[in-house]
Amino acid sequence: MSVIRVVIADDSQVARDVLRDILSRADDIEVVGEATNGREAVELVKRLAPQLITMDLNMPVMDGLSAIEEIMYSRGVPILVVSDRSDAQTAYQALEVGALEVMPKPTLEGADADRLLERVRLLAGVAVITRLRRRATTPAPIITLPTLPAASSGVPRNFQHVVAIACSTGGPQALVRLLRTLPARFPAPIVIAQHISHGFIDGMAEWLASLCAMPVSVAKEGEQIQPGHIYLSPSERDLCVSPRHRFQLQPSPQSSLYHPSCDVLLQSVAEVYGRDAIGIILTGMGRDGVIGMRAIYQAGGTTFAQDEASSVIYGMNQEAVKAGVIQYELPLDSLAGRLLRDVRGSLNNNRPEPLA
Secondary structure (H helix, E strand, O other), rough: OOOEEEEEEEEOHHHHHHHHHHOOOOOEEEEEEOOOHHHHHHHHHHHHOEEEEEEOOOOOOOOOHHHHHHHHHOOOOOEEEOOHHHHHHHHHHHHHHOOOOEEEEOOOOOHHHHHHHHHHHOOOOOOOHHHHHHOOOOOOOOOOOOOOOOOOOOOOOOOOOOOEEEEOHHHHHHHHHOOOOOOOOOOOOEEEEEOOOOOOHHHHHHHHHOOOOOOEEEEEOOOOOOOOEEEEOOOOEEEOOOOOEEEEEEOOOOOOOOOOOOOHHHHHHHHHHHHHHHEEOOOOOOOOOOHHHHHHHHOOOEEEEEEOOOOOEOOOOHHHHHHHOOOEEEEEEEEEEEEHHHOOOOOOOOOOOOOO
């Protein structure tokens, strides 16, 4: 049996003890080193060549964000950020410079401990590449949008299409690449279900808002859906849309494996908007989203999947493709341009061949 070699980086002795205790329970995981600051983490990676690093963000000498950037510049290693919920926005900056996923510091028992073991096993097998050091950021070129004709008077809303996106592991990075090139006056609402640990969604919304032309917020109960706005589902409840074009939040079943549910959001969009629904399923583990994408497909809407080559985890999207409910499987960097053509109503122009 192959053993996953892990380095723990955290300045708290208590936190390191908890992480070591959890990871040591697994026969297929070995903690090979511990760092008390970012500089030590960088040196241990060079010396021990681990298959995964758990990284805190607030550390002396060199913080976690700087350590991630340094590690990813010199040696591509899967990095799981394990940090306090108060560091949520910084945690998403860590994803921007190369970390794969974010989760809160676990307790010794319970779901968080099980999730840590699951994440380590999954992410240790992800192929990552070295990255250039950050420079002063240049905004991504925003795709221009021509003046659109007014919606027909028969449509009781101020938009035609609704874009619904499902994603999990690797999703935040994929969302940035997809959304940051869309214009501020994008003529459709974008609603997103991203699997996320409780307490991190507000930080993700702030992070995305700092990088996108459109406003980004966490959807609220009863909120009116507006075009040119990006809405994230909270993790604690599942998000739906109503026939009155308002958000509804419903309790997430205790038995749910994923929070929030991608299927719940996509199915409600399919039910309300039918042919005007556009579903996109991005990188992620598991099958959540497949039922919802099928609902959009069967309602006459348009369905897209991120392709394997551009995915961190070709899981959810692969399952949707295998289920036969995806019309177009595209590289991540091609999705924004295609999405703009579709919301402009030019589906029949330069249309790529659908999947068999």
